[in-house]
Amino acid sequence: MLRFRGVDLWRAGGAAGAAVRSSGKTLCIDALNTAGCDYLLYTHSHVGHFPGGVDAFYSPFGGTIVKPGDVLELGPFRVSAVHAYNITKAKDGRPIHPKGFGVGYVVEAGGVRLYHMGDTDLVREVAEVRDVDVLLAPVGGGSVMTPEEAADAVMLLRPKIAVPMHYTDKRHYVKFRDVAHPYANVVALHQPP
Amino acid sequence: MEDLLREVYSEERVVPPLFKYKAISPAQYARIYRESLTPEFWAGEAAQLLWERRWTKALEGEPPAVRWFPDGLLSPYRNVVGRHEGTWIWEKPALIWRGEEGVTRVFTYSDLDAMAKSYSGVLKALGVGRGDWVVFYAPPTPEVVALMLAAVRLGAPIEPVFTGFGYGDLAARVDDTRPRLLVTVDAFPRRGRPIKVKEAVDKALGLAKWKPKVLVVERMGVDVGLVEGRDHRLGDVRPEPAEEAVVESAHPLFGLHVGYDGGLGLVVHGAGGYLTQTYATTRWIGLRPRDTYFCTVLPGWITGVTYVLFGPFMVGSAVVIYEGGPDYPGWDVWWSIMEDYAVTVFLTTAGALRVLSRQDPEMLREHNLDTLKLILTTAEPMEVKYWKWAYHLVGTGTVPSIDSLPEKLSGRIPVIHMFIQTELGTFATGSLPNYTFVPIAPGSAGPPMPGFHIDVVDGEGNPVRGRPGQLVVKSPWPAMPVQYPRWYAERWRGGVYYAGDYAVMADDMNIFPLGRSDTVMKVNGYRITPEALERAAEAAPGVKRAVAFGVRDLQKFETPVVVVAGDVQPDELRRRIREYVGAIAEPAKIVALEAMPDAPKPELRAALKAYLWRGAAADGPLRGWVEEVARRLR
Numbered sequence: 001m002l003r004f005r006g007v008d009l010w011r012a013g014g015a016a017g018a019a020v021r022s023s024g025k026t027l028c029i030d031a032l033n034t035a036g037c038d039y040l041l042y043t044h045s046h047v048g049h050f051p052g053g054v055d056a057f058y059s060p061f062g063g064t065i066v067k068p069g070d071v072l073e074l075g076p077f078r079v080s081a082v083h084a085y086n087i088t089k090a091k092d093g094r095p096i097h098p099k100g101f102g103v104g105y106v107v108e109a110g111g112v113r114l115y116h117m118g119d120t121d122l123v124r125e126v127a128e129v130r131d132v133d134v135l136l137a138p139v140g141g142g143s144v145m146t147p148e149e150a151a152d153a154v155m156l157l158r159p160k161i162a163v164p165m166h167y168t169d170k171r172h173y174v175k176f177r178d179v180a181h182p183y184a185n186v187v188a189l190h191q192p193p
Numbered sequence: 194m195e196d197l198l199r200e201v202y203s204e205e206r207v208v209p210p211l212f213k214y215k216a217i218s219p220a221q222y223a224r225i226y227r228e229s230l231t232p233e234f235w236a237g238e239a240a241q242l243l244w245e246r247r248w249t250k251a252l253e254g255e256p257p258a259v260r261w262f263p264d265g266l267l268s269p270y271r272n273v274v275g276r277h278e279g280t281w282i283w284e285k286p287a288l289i290w291r292g293e294e295g296v297t298r299v300f301t302y303s304d305l306d307a308m309a310k311s312y313s314g315v316l317k318a319l320g321v322g323r324g325d326w327v328v329f330y331a332p333p334t335p336e337v338v339a340l341m342l343a344a345v346r347l348g349a350p351i352e353p354v355f356t357g358f359g360y361g362d363l364a365a366r367v368d369d370t371r372p373r374l375l376v377t378v379d380a381f382p383r384r385g386r387p388i389k390v391k392e393a394v395d396k397a398l399g400l401a402k403w404k405p406k407v408l409v410v411e412r413m414g415v416d417v418g419l420v421e422g423r424d425h426r427l428g429d430v431r432p433e434p435a436e437e438a439v440v441e442s443a444h445p446l447f448g449l450h451v452g453y454d455g456g457l458g459l460v461v462h463g464a465g466g467y468l469t470q471t472y473a474t475t476r477w478i479g480l481r482p483r484d485t486y487f488c489t490v491l492p493g494w495i496t497g498v499t500y501v502l503f504g505p506f507m508v509g510s511a512v513v514i515y516e517g518g519p520d521y522p523g524w525d526v527w528w529s530i531m532e533d534y535a536v537t538v539f540l541t542t543a544g545a546l547r548v549l550s551r552q553d554p555e556m557l558r559e560h561n562l563d564t565l566k567l568i569l570t571t572a573e574p575m576e577v578k579y580w581k582w583a584y585h586l587v588g589t590g591t592v593p594s595i596d597s598l599p600e601k602l603s604g605r606i607p608v609i610h611m612f613i614q615t616e617l618g619t620f621a622t623g624s625l626p627n628y629t630f631v632p633i634a635p636g637s638a639g640p641p642m643p644g645f646h647i648d649v650v651d652g653e654g655n656p657v658r659g660r661p662g663q664l665v666v667k668s669p670w671p672a673m674p675v676q677y678p679r680w681y682a683e684r685w686r687g688g689v690y691y692a693g694d695y696a697v698m699a700d701d702m703n704i705f706p707l708g709r710s711d712t713v714m715k716v717n718g719y720r721i722t723p724e725a726l727e728r729a730a731e732a733a734p735g736v737k738r739a740v741a742f743g744v745r746d747l748q749k750f751e752t753p754v755v756v757v758a759g760d761v762q763p764d765e766l767r768r769r770i771r772e773y774v775g776a777i778a779e780p781a782k783i784v785a786l787e788a789m790p791d792a793p794k795p796e797l798r799a800a801l802k803a804y805l806w807r808g809a810a811a812d813g814p815l816r817g818w819v820e821e822v823a824r825r826l827r
Contacts, residue, residue, distance in 0.1 A: 003298045160285060161299055174561045178592070181535035181564055182483050185286045185511055187297060188533040 002189055004134060004161065006110020011191045012037075015048040016165045018116055018136055022109035023076035029105055029116045039074045041066075043084060043118035044102030060103050068103055068125065078108040083125035084118030089143050096143040106132075115159070119144050119166070122153045135159035135184070138166035139176045147172045151179035159184050194661060194695065194707060194807050197745070200576040201705050202697060206632035207584070209607045210597035211566065215630045219701050222631050222640065226702075229643035235261070235671045238473040238644070239465070242272050245439045248465070252669060257685045261466030261671045262442040269446055269464045270346035270437050272472075273506050274309065277302045282482050282509035289485070289534055290335050293382040293517035297534075298335055302509070305339060312336075312343035314432025316374065319406055319425060323348035323438050324445070325373035328405070330354045330363055330394055332381045333491050333501070333514055336410045336427065340376055341492065341502055348438025349373075350445035350461065353502075355493030355719075356381070356390055361773035362457075362725060363397035366450050369459055372405045378412040384521045391417040398423075440464055443675045447498060451615045452713045452722030454795055458678025460615050466671035467618050468503065470644075474619040475504030477642065478609070479567050479626035480538060482509035487530060488540040489519065494719060495615040496571055500540060504619075510538075519545060524552040528560035535564045542572035543579060543610065544717040544749060550582040563590040567626055568608045572718020573750040574706045575610045577636040584608045584635070612638040612664075612706055614692055615720070616681055618672025621645040622704050631701075640702035645670055649698035654689065658700050663710055666690040708751065712798035714743035715751050721778050723798055726755055729773040735760040738789045742798045744781070744805055744826065752781040756801070756822055758789035784825045790818050 001010040008021040013032035020027045028037035030049040040057035042050045050059070057063035058072060060081075066072070072079040084104040086095035097119045104118035106129060114134040120126060122145060137153055138144035144166050145153065154162045162184040164176050177186045208216045217225075228234070232251040239248070239262055248265030268275070277283050287302040300308070321327055327344045329351060331337045344351045352370050354363055367375065377394045380387040391409060395418070398404060407424040409417065419426070442465025450457040480486055486505050490496040491514070505512045513534055519527055527549070531539060549557075568583055585602040597605035607630075611623035623639035624631045631640060641647035649662040656662075667689050674681060684691045695707040714721040723741035730739035737759040746752035757766065763783035771779045790797065792815060803809040804819045805826070811819045 001296050003296060005304065160301060170561070174563065177535045178563055181485070181537070185289065185299070185485060186535040187289070187299070189297075190533075 002161070002163070002187055005112050007112045007114065009114070009134065009163070009189070011165075011189050013191065014051070016043070016116070016119070016136070016138055018165070020077070020107055020109065020114060025075040025077070027074060027077045027079070027107060027109075039077065041079065041105055043104060043116070044097065046119070049119070060101070066103060076109050080106040082106060082115075082129060083123065084120035085123060086143065087121045087123055089121060089141075115157070117153070121145055122149050122156070126153065127156055129157060132157045132159040134161045134163060136163050136165055137176075139164040140167040140169070140172045147175035148179055150176050151183075154180040155183045162186050163189050197574065197707055198661065198697065198705070200578070201574050201636040201707065203577045203635045203637070205635055207604070207635060208632045209584070209588070209604055210595040211606050212626065212630055213595050215626065216632055217629060219631065222629050225629055226641065226643055230646045230668065234644050235469060239469040239671070241472055242267060242465070242468055243276055248442060256669050256688060256690065257673065257677065257682045259669045259673055260443050260675070261463070261469070261669075261673070265442040265465050266439050267442065267465055267468075268437055268439045269348070269468060270309070270342065272468050273345060273503055274302065274306050274342060275437070276507070277509055278306070285482070285509075286511040287506060288335055288338060289511055289513045291513070291515045291530060293385070293521060300335055305342065308336070308339035309342040309346055310435075311432055312340050313346045313435040315408070315427065315430045316340070316343055316347055316349065317435040318430050318433045319374055319408060321347060321349050321373050323440070325349045326352065326370045327374045327376060328352045328354060328367060328370055328372040329376045329492070330356060330390065331376055331378045331410060332356055332516060334378065334410065334412055334516070337376065337378070338502065338514075340408075340410070345446065346437050347435060348440045348444060351447045352449060352459075353447075353492035353498060355491070355775070355777075356388070357777045358775035359771065359773045360393045360396040361400065361729060362775055363393065364400040365457060365725075367397060367401040367405065368403050369450065369457070370448065371403045374408055375405045376408045376410065378410045379417045380413045380415045381516065382413060383518065387413050387415050389415060389417070395420070442466060445675060448676070449495060449498065449615050452720040452725070453678065453680035454711050454713060454723070454798070455680055456722055456724040458680050459676065460674045460678070460681060461676035462618050462672055463675035466673065468507070470619050470670060470672040471499050471504045472507045473644070474642065475500065475508050477625040477628040478569060478611070478620060478623065480505055480508045480510050484510040484537045485513060485535055485564075486510045486538040486540070487513040487515070487527070487534070487536040489515070489527065489545060490540065490542060490571070495618065496540070496613055499619050519548065523556065524549070525556035525560060528557055528562065531562050531565065532560040537564050538567045538569065539565060540569040540571070542718045543570050543575035544573055546570060546575070546579045546583050547748060550579055554586070557586060561591060562587065563592050565590065566606050568606065570608065570610045571613050571620065573715050574708055575636055580608055580610065580635040607633060609633065610636070610638050612704065616674055616677075616690075616692075617666070617670060621647060621666070621670070634699065634701075634703040637699070637703040637705045640704065647704070649696050649704065654687070658698055661695050661697050661707060664692040664694045664696040664704070664706065666692065712742055712795070712802050714741075714753055716743070716753065716777055717749045719777060721753065723753075725774045726753055726770055726778055726780065727794065729770045730755050730757055730766055732773070733761060733766050733769050736766070740789065740794055740797045740801070741780070742801045746781065753778055754782045754784065754826065755780045756784045756786065756789070758786055761785050782826060784822055786821070790815055
């Protein structure tokens with residue numbers, strides 16, 4: 001678990017599951033393990049991000065629908081949705097995550113601006129996000145940023161803390177870390193046992 | 194000593210691939226070094242500090258009673274933390290703290306500043322003002338670090354006491370320092386179990402004549418008793434407005450009790466000179482603002498004070514502190530920390546490398562340490578084989594740099610061993626990544642750093658090369674103690690400071706320390722006075738007299754042995770010493786004899802050490818006794 005100012009942050013299963021706790025409430029993004037979550041948000045509907053069978057949640061595909069630009073006030077959390085899509089990761093000539101398919105979330109709570117990027121490339125809308133304290137960056141290539149591209153996002157957004165997610169191969173973490181660390185403090189958050 | 198010399202001495206000189214283009218020639222080093230041995234050199238370094246009133250004179254007085262920058266005024270806090278306000282460093286991490294349970298807490302410089310400002314109001318509310326001592330008997334949690342900085346902000350000198358010392362040792366320090374406040378925690382975890390440190394504080398203050406107030410920082414939430422009127426919880430004290438102190442250059446910043454033959458002595462460093470030397474050496478050893486720096490030596494020891502609490506914050510680096518021991522939850526925890534936080538500079542002790550090198554190598558191989566650019570070590574002498582282990586196995590990494598060959602474990606980054614001593618305040622020898630980087634002599638502590646007039650001399654005070662002599666400093670250094678015990682003053686002879694260590698200096702000025710030349714013990718790099726063990730032993734029933742000294746230990750470099758006259762239970766005596774002095778001082782062996790020669794203790798200790806370390810037989814009546822002790826130790 002990472003504790004920074006007024007928030008606690010931990011991995012919540014899946015490719016990019018994250019739980020953020022502040023002022024006694026827990027907001028979860030892409031959580032496969034939803035126990036203890038007061039607010040559930042999903043970035044898109046792919047396996048590994050959305051477990052299905054969830055009753056009340058916010059997302060661009062079901063539950064309470066969220067689209068880029070929307071702002072949610074959820075207890076102590078202020079959440080803004082940001083575009084998340086591919087421009088260079090394609091299957092059969094089509095982006096794996098086309099524009100409009102998913103989102104990322106900027107969460108403000110406890111004096112911290114935390115940006116969960118969703119599954120995305122380093123696109124213009126990502127570059128427009130400002131004043132990020134903690135960046136949760138998808139790393140791995142294939143359907144999200146390569147380690148080098150994710151490090152480019154760190155260079156551009158200059159968060160205080162960069163937390164890589166989504167990788168399944170440790171070499172991707174290492175590559176990201178080695179390129180990104182001069183620009184932000186990298187913290188590897190491991191899934192709870 | 195010859196055996197030890199064989200293990201630490203090396204003719205080899207190594208330039209790591211990553212530093213291939215930084216190395217300077219011996220002639221260049223000699224010129225820079227020669228020109229640095231003046232007060233003006235340090236005056237140039239002092240100009241890097243922020244002075245509220247600039248000094249007009251660099252140095253006055255004669256050693257040991259010297260004053261650096263005597264008419265200067267400065268805010269120590271501004272020089273450590275406040276200097277970054279308004280720069281990009283202000284909003285970057287200053288402290289990454291990992292608790293034993295695995296929680297990571299991150300604080301930016303602005304966060305740390307906010308805590309220190311608030312806590313200085315807490316200290317003020319508890320009566321702490323300029324010049325009042327605050328003793329810390331607590332592990333460096335973020336709150337404790339911020340409280341130390343808060344005291345610095347008030348101009349209140351601090352003494353961090355290692356929690357491995359027992360209540361008797363703490364009581365002795367409290368009586369000597371006479372603090373206004375003692376800061377502790379309720380408990381801290383050690384291998385998953387709470388160590389109730391507040392209980393040790395209660396026992397110590399029951400023993401001590403001086404009675405300070407106590408501030409309890411909650412770490413584990415265990416139930417501790419509070420003494421009405423004496424004890425206060427951090428969260429219960431309402432802060433008062435507190436101004437940032439501007440102090441004279443010689444104003445006491447912090448102090449540490451160190452072991453001498455005769456007992457514990459408080460060595461106090463003054464703000465201006467000490468911070469000058471600390472800022473300079475921290476930059477020279479290679480720390481920069483973008484570094485993530487993991488130091489396994491904690492405040493309580495001079496390395497931990499200078500290179501955790503002051504130097505790295507002055508530079509603007511991110512400091513990583515791990516609460517637990519090197520073996521919990523596994524022997525790979527330090528490698529895991531370096532991998533998880535992209536650590537670039539790692540500082541540890543030679544003793545730690547010894548222990549780590551004996552663990553399953555797979556635990557090291559499982560972790561990627563490619564972000565490391567520098568390994569720094571200190572404390573006790575470093576055997577060449579452990580330097581090589583660190584250089585090749587820890588430092589090579591998986592990605593080639595310049596001409597390194599990962600598959601051949603060629604080495605890649607420097608492993609730099611350095612000499613430090615509480616009285617010196619900072620590292621004083623070592624090849625310097627950001628200044629005079631000379632080829633590394635494995636096993637050595639490097640050549641003297643610029644500004645430190647260090648030599649190795651024989652019994653007559655003449656320089657010796659290639660054979661053992663006494664390590665000396667021949668002119669004042671800025672962090673010279675501003676308050677000190679007589680034992681320190683007695684080490685100044687003819688304007689030369691005898692550090693109390695044997696060493697060999699090679700022709701290229703590389704220094705190979707060989708351990709203490711007196712009978713103070715260096716256990717895992719920590720100076721332990723024999724007097725403390727003897728006092729604890731003689732308080733036990735049945736013990737008529739006790740003498741403590743150190744014997745060579747392949748793990749800890751040196752380990753205590755206690756010889757007692759009387760009828761004793763060794764296990765009971767060991768337990769008493771562990772509780773009273775601390776676990777670090779627990780004797781490896783108790784030798785119980787019916788009688789002890791009627792000679793002064795310093796003579797007995799010296800005779801035992803001379804025989805066991807150098808094979809020098811004692812003269813006259815001590816001879817038989819020394820041989821009997823040696824026989825019992827075999």
